[in-house]
Amino acid sequence: xxxxxxxxxxxxxLSLSNPVLLAAGTAGYxxxxxxxxxxxxxxxxxxxxxxxxxxxxxxxxxxxDSPVGMLNAIGLAxxxxxxxxxxxxxxRATIGCRLFGSIAGHSTQxxxxxxxxxxxxxRLDAVELNVSCPNTADGLQFGEHxxxxxxxxxxxxxxxxxxxxxxxxxxxxxxxxKMAEAAIASGADALTVANTWTAMAIDVxxxxxxxxxxxxxxxxxxxxxIIVRMVHDIFVQVARDAKRPIxxxxxxxxxxxxxEFILAGATLCGMGTALFIDPRSPLAVVEGLRRxxxxxxxxxxxxxxxxxxx
Ligand SMILES: Cc1cc2nc3c(=O)[nH]c(=O)nc-3n(C[C@H](O)[C@H](O)[C@H](O)COP(=O)(O)O)c2cc1C
Numbered sequence: 001x002x003x004x005x006x007x008x009x010x011x012x013x014l015s016l017s018n019p020v021l022l023a024a025g026t027a028g029y030x031x032x033x034x035x036x037x038x039x040x041x042x043x044x045x046x047x048x049x050x051x052x053x054x055x056x057x058x059x060x061x062x063x064x065d066s067p068v069g070m071l072n073a074i075g076l077a078x079x080x081x082x083x084x085x086x087x088x089x090x091x092r093a094t095i096g097c098r099l100f101g102s103i104a105g106h107s108t109q110x111x112x113x114x115x116x117x118x119x120x121x122x123r124l125d126a127v128e129l130n131v132s133c134p135n136t137a138d139g140l141q142f143g144e145h146x147x148x149x150x151x152x153x154x155x156x157x158x159x160x161x162x163x164x165x166x167x168x169x170x171x172x173x174x175x176x177x178k179m180a181e182a183a184i185a186s187g188a189d190a191l192t193v194a195n196t197w198t199a200m201a202i203d204v205x206x207x208x209x210x211x212x213x214x215x216x217x218x219x220x221x222x223x224x225x226i227i228v229r230m231v232h233d234i235f236v237q238v239a240r241d242a243k244r245p246i247x248x249x250x251x252x253x254x255x256x257x258x259x260e261f262i263l264a265g266a267t268l269c270g271m272g273t274a275l276f277i278d279p280r281s282p283l284a285v286v287e288g289l290r291r292x293x294x295x296x297x298x299x300x301x302x303x304x305x306x307x308x309x310x
Contacts, residue, residue: 006293007286009043009302011245011268012164012189014098014125016043019301020258020286023249023272024049024102024130024168025074029084031091036279040096041286043268047084049104049130052114054080058213064201069220069251070273071199073213076104076133081114085121092123100126100166106136108155116159126164129156132172132195132217143170143195146182157187166247168192171223171230180234184242191239192247192270193231197223220273224251228264235265235306253281255288262289262301263308 007018017040024046027033031045039045057077064071079088092099101124103114111129118127131143131152142152153167167183169176171194180191196217201210227250239246248261249270258269274281293301 006299007043007290007301009267009300011043011098012126012166014164016098016268017041018043018286019262019266019268019289020282021046021100021247021249021268021270022275022282023270024128025072026272026275029079029088030099031088031095033275033279034091034095037283038096042097042282044098044100044125045095046100046102046128046270047088048078049076049102050078050081050084050114051076051104051106052081052110054078054083058211061210061212062216064210064216066201066218066220066222068222069218070276071201071211071216071218072196073211073216075213081117085117089121089123098125099123100128102128102130102168104130104133106133108135108152111152112155112159115156115165119160119162124163126166126190127156127160128166128168128192129153130168130195132168132170141170141172143168143179144173146178149179150182150186153183153186153188164189166190166192168195168249170195171227171250172198176230177233177237180238184238184244188244190245190247190267191234192249193234193266194227194250219250221251221253221257224257224260227251228260231261231266232264232308240265240306252285253277255285255292258285258289259292259304262304263306265306265308267302267305 058075101118105111167188199218245267247268248266253274
């Protein structure tokens with residue numbers, strides 16, 4: 001898809017063929033789903049979150065089905081930054097969409113060193129900060145306190161000079177609009193709204209917690225209407241005036257869900273849990289958005305951003 005196509009758009013100075021993005025942690029290191037379909041048919045893929053050292057993650061059980069979504073407690077399993085850059089990105093040239101690198105850490109220094117490494121690697125187009133992690137220094141989640149987030153984003157911004165810096169917000173913060181304000185004030189170029197909801201499941205027969213980690217993150221269709229509300233509130237109260245694009249992420253399985261995010265104020269729409277149900281589902285979402293844009297009488301989908309009205 002090229003310029004002039006109804007779905008082609010600009011995101012923080014990057015040209016994307018369309019607004020559909022595969023979310024962090026649900027599409028491997030970035031290239032794996034190329035076996036399911038040609039990744040040139042989506043706008044971007046976000047790598048799973050990478051940490052400084054390799055991590056095994058939590059023991060099983062770490063994924064569960066739920067009637068309207070899923071719970072996961074993967075625990076940031078990944079090969080670590082060195083192997084990610086030296087081995088996993090080797091296939092980068094084979095994918096025809098944008099590739100964003102996600103980073104996670106348990107200290108500000110860990111985030112800063114990873115962000116610097118990602119900023120210097122030309123194979124990555126943007127850096128996404130997964131801030132849903134506790135800081136080992138004080139135990140506070142980076143993504144749940146505005147002052148903690150402001151300080152983290154400021155430090156990371158100082159070393160990300162070449163690429164867009166995206167901050168992925170946690171829906172578990174008491175006031176996500178305040179978190180969006182803090183991220184933008186300290187240098188975020190864009191916001192992803194949002195990560196998973198902290199959740200729990202219990203086996204009523206054995207009385208055992210069903211996830212080995214007890215707690216996990218809830219995602220999928222059940223969270224979608226709540227994230228639509230969050231995208232809308234952040235767009236109207238902060239992001240529109242600050243001219244910072246939003247990636248709407250939560251429960252998109254059909255093109256209508258993605259279109260709802262666009263109308264609420266999102267520029268891009270992520271898909272995560274849907275890939276576990278049908279890895280090719282993004283193709284139908286892209287096609288649905290193309291038809292919808294034309295049915296709405298628009299030349300480009302960006303004309304529909306934030307156009308929900310009373
Ligand atoms: C199995 C699984 C692993 C995930 N891993 C990550 C991760 O590594 N980093 C991250 O920022 N988000 C991670 N997420 C969260 C997703 O990127 C996304 O924010 C969330 O699932 C909501 O979108 P969805 O409802 O479309 O799945 C993960 C989600 C799932 C289901």
